[in-house]
Amino acid sequence: MTTQGDARSESSTELRDTIQDLPPSAKLVALVLEHDGTLSQQEIATESFLPERTVRLGLEQLQQVDVVESRTSLRDARKRLYSLTLESATETDAASN
Incomplete structure (x- = not known):
């Protein structure tokens, strides 16, 4: 059984592996x-x-490697909100186990 802590750890490891070759910024x-x-x-x-x-x-750069997704803010349509994609995918997998 995968716990939420394990899912976060897996997510962090996957994130670090994916962004390893990207610039520090x-x-x-x-x-x-x-x-x-x-x-x-x-x-x-x-x-x-x-x-x-x-x-x-x-x-x-993060969007090019499919680590970040963006969406329009519901509060202010002029702004875009950014979030990680790897984290949500890992948490969904953990919840289904």
Whole structure:
């Protein structure tokens, strides 16, 4: 039986394996999303102390390797919200076991 802690550990390991060859800024963006969940580009920049342009480039790189997904904010349609895709897939697998 897989526990929620095991699922998070597997998710973290899978995330780190996937982003291993990406630049440090993209890795930091991924770690901020892993820690804080769904955030806007501006919120990621605030949490990571990275410029918004660097965050944008990091998000693009993470989307290219299918680690991050984006959606339009329901509160403000001008903003996009970003979240990890690996974490949700692993938690879904754990819940079905």
